[in-house]
Amino acid sequence: MLVSKRCLFINRHAPYGSSHPQETLDMAYALAAFEHRVSLLFMDDGVYQILHNQAPAMIGMKEISHAFRAWEDYGIEHLYVEKASLEIRGIGVEELLVNVCLVSSTELHEIMEQQDFIFSD
Amino acid sequence: MKYTLIVKDAPYQSQAADTACRFAHALIAEGHELAQVFFYFEGVFNAVANAEPPQDDRHVINNWTKLALENELELVVCSTAAQRRGVAKPLATGFRLDTLGRLVEAVSLSDRVITFGS
Numbered sequence: 680m681l682v683s684k685r686c687l688f689i690n691r692h693a694p695y696g697s698s699h700p701q702e703t704l705d706m707a708y709a710l711a712a713f714e715h716r717v718s719l720l721f722m723d724d725g726v727y728q729i730l731h732n733q734a735p736a737m738i739g740m741k742e743i744s745h746a747f748r749a750w751e752d753y754g755i756e757h758l759y760v761e762k763a764s765l766e767i768r769g770i771g772v773e774e775l776l777v778n779v780c781l782v783s784s785t786e787l788h789e790i791m792e793q794q795d796f797i798f799s800d
Numbered sequence: 801m802k803y804t805l806i807v808k809d810a811p812y813q814s815q816a817a818d819t820a821c822r823f824a825h826a827l828i829a830e831g832h833e834l835a836q837v838f839f840y841f842e843g844v845f846n847a848v849a850n851a852e853p854p855q856d857d858r859h860v861i862n863n864w865t866k867l868a869l870e871n872e873l874e875l876v877v878c879s880t881a882a883q884r885r886g887v888a889k890p891l892a893t894g895f896r897l898d899t900l901g902r903l904v905e906a907v908s909l910s911d912r913v914i915t916f917g918s
Contacts, residue, residue, distance in 0.1 A: 705880070709900035796913040
């Protein structure tokens, strides 16, 4: 029997500049599939990962955003987005492809303190 | 305490792999337990066989092999990440391919999970 751990994945990179977002997602979903309590946080350029209307096929990349649409089905507990990261980039919540939990940097501190482990992309 | 280390940078790309290996030695020397070292992202390049750095440079890959042999450790290379980058075989001594499932187990057993690399 595996011991369940609280894991937070911090996604700070834009989606298609490297393979890190895809591989970070693979790791997060693997942990979630085996009983770990996984949450995802998007901040800085990571917020571009959850924008609507991505067309990565134009640059030969595989779309990662469809995996976020079904995040609850994958056993992910929370999907957090840092509010300031959206505001700085002029992105409104209506431009995001899923319902997210917007958090302030103060709330982020609390969320991080609740975790057993933190992974960054 | 029980540790899992995740290495995400290639050797010589940054100091991350060197630091991770030194950290592994240090924690074992202090009486802690190393559950697993997991190589992911560009970290899978730490496992390539036949690397030949100049003689006056450190041999990062051999340092990992030494760590593994001296301590009977698991150096686990993510098979998907390695296959994607064409480095799944041959692997240097001490490394073996496995799935993210092995990391899931190690995380479950560990008190600390520490990532090296960007």
